[in-house]
Amino acid sequence: MIRRLTLTRALVYGVLLAFAIYYLFPLYLVFATSFKRFADVSLSTMWDWPSPISLESFAQAWNGRPEANIRGIGDGFLNSVRMVVPATVISCILGSLNGYVLSKWRFRGSETLFTLILFGMFIPYQSILIPLVRFLQSIQLYATISGLVLVHVVYGIPITTLIFRNYYAGVPNELVEAARIDGANFFRIYRSVLLPLSIPGFVVVAIWQFTQIWNEYLFAVVISSTRAQPATVALQNMGGGQFTEYNVQMAGALIVAAPTLLVYVLLGRYFLRGLLAGAMKG
Amino acid sequence: MARTTALPRIRAASRRWDWERIIPILMISPSIIAIAIFVYGFIGWTGYVSMTKWNTLLPDYTWVGLENYRRIFQDVRFQADIRNTVVFTVVFIAGCLALGLTLAILLDQRIRGENTLRSIYLFPMALSLIVTGTIWRWIFFPGNYPADPSGINLILAKVGLEGLQWGWITDPTIWPGSRPEWLKVKLLVPLALLPMTLAAIWQMSGFTMAMYLAGLRGIPDELKEAARVDGASEWQIFRLIELPLLRPITLSAVIILGHFSLKVFDLVMAMTGGGPAFATDMPGVNMYYTVFQGNAFAKGSAIAMIMLILVALLIVPYLYSNRQEEM
Numbered sequence A: 001m002i003r004r005l006t007l008t009r010a011l012v013y014g015v016l017l018a019f020a021i022y023y024l025f026p027l028y029l030v031f032a033t034s035f036k037r038f039a040d041v042s043l044s045t046m047w048d049w050p051s052p053i054s055l056e057s058f059a060q061a062w063n064g065r066p067e068a069n070i071r072g073i074g075d076g077f078l079n080s081v082r083m084v085v086p087a088t089v090i091s092c093i094l095g096s097l098n099g100y101v102l103s104k105w106r107f108r109g110s111e112t113l114f115t116l117i118l119f120g121m122f123i124p125y126q127s128i129l130i131p132l133v134r135f136l137q138s139i140q141l142y143a144t145i146s147g148l149v150l151v152h153v154v155y156g157i158p159i160t161t162l163i164f165r166n167y168y169a170g171v172p173n174e175l176v177e178a179a180r181i182d183g184a185n186f187f188r189i190y191r192s193v194l195l196p197l198s199i200p201g202f203v204v205v206a207i208w209q210f211t212q213i214w215n216e217y218l219f220a221v222v223i224s225s226t227r228a229q230p231a232t233v234a235l236q237n238m239g240g241g242q243f244t245e246y247n248v249q250m251a252g253a254l255i256v257a258a259p260t261l262l263v264y265v266l267l268g269r270y271f272l273r274g275l276l277a278g279a280m281k282g
Numbered sequence B: 001m002a003r004t005t006a007l008p009r010i011r012a013a014s015r016r017w018d019w020e021r022i023i024p025i026l027m028i029s030p031s032i033i034a035i036a037i038f039v040y041g042f043i044g045w046t047g048y049v050s051m052t053k054w055n056t057l058l059p060d061y062t063w064v065g066l067e068n069y070r071r072i073f074q075d076v077r078f079q080a081d082i083r084n085t086v087v088f089t090v091v092f093i094a095g096c097l098a099l100g101l102t103l104a105i106l107l108d109q110r111i112r113g114e115n116t117l118r119s120i121y122l123f124p125m126a127l128s129l130i131v132t133g134t135i136w137r138w139i140f141f142p143g144n145y146p147a148d149p150s151g152i153n154l155i156l157a158k159v160g161l162e163g164l165q166w167g168w169i170t171d172p173t174i175w176p177g178s179r180p181e182w183l184k185v186k187l188l189v190p191l192a193l194l195p196m197t198l199a200a201i202w203q204m205s206g207f208t209m210a211m212y213l214a215g216l217r218g219i220p221d222e223l224k225e226a227a228r229v230d231g232a233s234e235w236q237i238f239r240l241i242e243l244p245l246l247r248p249i250t251l252s253a254v255i256i257l258g259h260f261s262l263k264v265f266d267l268v269m270a271m272t273g274g275g276p277a278f279a280t281d282m283p284g285v286n287m288y289y290t291v292f293q294g295n296a297f298a299k300g301s302a303i304a305m306i307m308l309i310l311v312a313l314l315i316v317p318y319l320y321s322n323r324q325e326e327m
Helices: A001-034 A056-063 A074-104 A110-119 A126-139 A145-169 A173-181 A186-197 A198-216 A218-224 A231-241 A246-279 B002-014 B016-048 B067-073 B075-107 B114-126 B129-139 B152-158 B193-217 B221-229 B235-246 B247-263 B266-269 B283-292 B297-326
Strands: B174-178 B187-190
Touching: A001 A056, A001 A246, A001 B075, A001 B114, A001 B129, A001 B221, A056 A074, A056 A246, A074 A110, A074 A145, A074 A186, A074 A198, A074 A231, A074 B016, A110 A145, A110 B016, A110 B297, A126 A145, A126 A218, A126 B016, A126 B283, A126 B297, A145 A198, A145 A218, A145 A246, A145 B016, A173 B075, A186 A198, A186 B016, A186 B193, A198 A231, A198 A246, A198 B129, A218 A231, A231 A246, A231 B129, A231 B235, A231 B266, A246 B114, A246 B129, A246 B193, B016 B297, B067 B075, B067 B297, B075 B114, B075 B187, B075 B193, B075 B247, B075 B283, B114 B193, B129 B152, B129 B266, B152 B187, B187 B193, B193 B247, B193 B266, B221 B235, B235 B247, B247 B297, B266 B283, B283 B297
Parallel strands: none
Antiparallel strands: B174 B187
16 A cells, blocks of 8 residues: 555656656756857757857847847847836836725726726737727827837736735725724825735736736737837847847847746746736636 | 625715715726727727728728628638637647646645746746747757757657657648638648647646646645545545536636637747748737738738637626626
């Protein structure tokens, strides 16, 4: 009996580890290729571990080759930072306010409104893309970072509202009511009751929006010019034939992945909560 | 729940100060107006454009009814898109559910190093699909096999399985390859789509695992203990207690994964751009090229509207039933 049990255990661990390899080997390839010297790059040795380790690929992925008129992803990376920071901050504020209203100040029809807002989270953005481009052109925000910020904030409203609404639903109404009896108004209750309890909610939403906006591609490629290009577009353009060196592409992929991976490693718990909040209610 | 008992009193109180009812509405109205315009207004606009003649750079709002829809359904490329979407969706969802459930069940066996393993399974979710696509494009880049293989083919050569080498994302073969009279594309499974599905499963199965694991952890231990006391085997506990209780999670997962696959765009762009011969093309990719390279705005809008309808068929019943539950 005991032998059989340990055998089953071993099998369980074996399967779990085998799948860990499935998830990790692409990462291995990224490291193995992006840290090679140019001299060592060849398709026949792509799975070999780099020796010596070199950062040449990263330098070229970041800077491009200006003499050959090939752009790196450095500019795109900085554009992404300039886009993602304001968009995330504004998203958090809006989502928090909306969630507060929809959980603690419900009015007639507010549930229907909430459902209508939620639908916006699921639509394929292709179905709003043409009017969106025309609209941004008409208000002179097309192909600008501000335009991208606006778009990400607006289409982030459903998910941020959802997460905050569910988060605030967990705050007892008795607290709100007590504050109201003490004469606190809408803003006062928000500031002194909800906001101090909101830190984890803000972290979850900020991580979610940061990750989504950083990783997004469709809006990024449609609503940007060379000047305002985010990192995902820069990476994709790099793959589109400008560079044949796959080590440079892999280094680029690692550069683009680094910020969200870092957030994942440091704040994985909150990341998971955001994911599940998007998937399930409450 | 507490909130339902306390709310009526707040509402009753707010009737006394009218502005207290108005301020919340005022505070949420910018968002509502934005959603009304950017989601519903723009969808309406796209729907309108899809019934016009605007298929050149200059807007032409001449009404043509459903002509653009008729045309795209007769289009080889769009027929391929629909075929690919069906195949991709089925394989992708089945793969994610099977893998996610398996990993969740195994991880639920009091595993040492559970946190580490879970983080490993889930980390692809943090990556951009452009990053994922870039990496997997090189994994599935076949090289000049058998002489000079690359990626997976190179590994196969190294372990002596040269016989299993093939073109992966560059293989235009459709299996089994018959074409019905009324279609312009061959059916059913484009082989190049399978490696792409594998990359998509890599990205999303950890997420499915996390959902199932949260579900399993939500099942009270007493329930399983009681069954054990009654002499149920572990298999019976799984099949008769855990599996039925996980059904709502499966439903949520199918909705999330399904709408992901109906909209898939970035991954295709990064891995294949839709080729070879539209074997991996998808409606989202087609719409992008049709509009932003072909300037066929009306046709592209029609494709977008069909995407929207497919997503709505999946999402609206789900949102509606969620609302019913809450009321």
